[in-house]
Amino acid sequence: MYRRLLAALLVHALGSALVAAPIALKELELLVRMRTPDAEILKDVLARRLLTPIDAPAEQSLAKVGISPTLLAQLKTGSFAVSKEAALTLQQQELQRIAVLKAEREQDVLTFKRLQEAQQASSQATTASSDTVRKMIDGKLLRLENGSLRPYPADELKRVRIFAFYYSAFWCGPCRQFTPKLVEYYQRVKVKHPELEIIFVSGDHTAASMQTYMEKTGMPFPAITFDAIKASSVRQYAGGSIPWLSLVNASGEPISSNAKTKQYVAPIEILNGLDQIFAKSDVPAR
Secondary structure (H helix, E strand, O other): HHHHHHHHHHHHOOOOOOOOOOEOOHHHHHHOOOOOOHHHHHHHHHHEEEEEOOHHHHHHHHHHHHOOOOHHHHHOOOOOOHHHHHHHHHHHHHHHHHHHOOOOOOOOOOHOOOOOOOOOOOOOOOOOOOHHHHHHOOOEEEEOOEEEEEEOHHHHHHHOOOOEEEEOOOOOOOHHHHHHHHHHHHHHHHOOOOOEEEEEEOOOOHHHHHHHHHEEEEEEOEEEOHHHHHOHHHHHHOOOOOEEEEEEOOOOOEEOHHHHOOOOOOHHHHHHHHHHHHHOOOOOOO
16 A cells, blocks of 8 residues: 555656656656657756656666657756756655655545445435535536537436545646546446546636646546636635545535645545445445
8 A cells, every 4th residue: 555655646746736846757758658749748847857867778768658859859958957966855855755644644544434424325315415515516517528518417416425526737747647547447437336426627727728638638527617616615625736636525525534634645545445435335245
């Protein structure tokens, strides 16, 4: 569990929009694999710098994932990398942060009991208080259908007992890396567990960028309309960086710890917790 947390943390924390840390080789490779335009990669590098210079092993590794010769030549100039002293300081800070997270990991990241209660709640037992989230987002949803964003009625969410708010943006490299995993997870789990719904809350600068992001990643889940995001109550479950995934029940009460404490939890850990709960509920009663 700790190894998985460390791996996810190193990828996501290095690209955090809040910290704007230098780009590590692993993140750079992922951007190339995702066919991110050279101009966009170069823009990110100019803004954040490289954690380490592009040496011979790094050059070979990037060549294997298909980096363009032009971009590779630009990155090899050495002017994009942070100093050795700065890189060492960042690595030490990251190790300290990981140590703190390892200590905190002994506590439950998710309140599993509340997840189970939310999942087992009867779809016919909806009360005014358990319908809070649906009312909160009623009239503010869109969904990608045949290449176009169309209004999505909140009535479709009557069976939902677990809402996963996904805060992300197209301009964020770590977000683009994680989103395909979230899409795959949704397609795998949603049919069997209709009590779960993911809601995309965009951090993009324009509605066009938001739509492009949804189209390129094939988001199958609904999203808050761009014009409604700033004033939406769902912002209360977000943290200070992206990608961020928070779980709440239908009453709007936090289920995952990060929805309440605002402390970072890697989105992949949230999905792992959900899988554990769903796995338990899928075991036939004896």
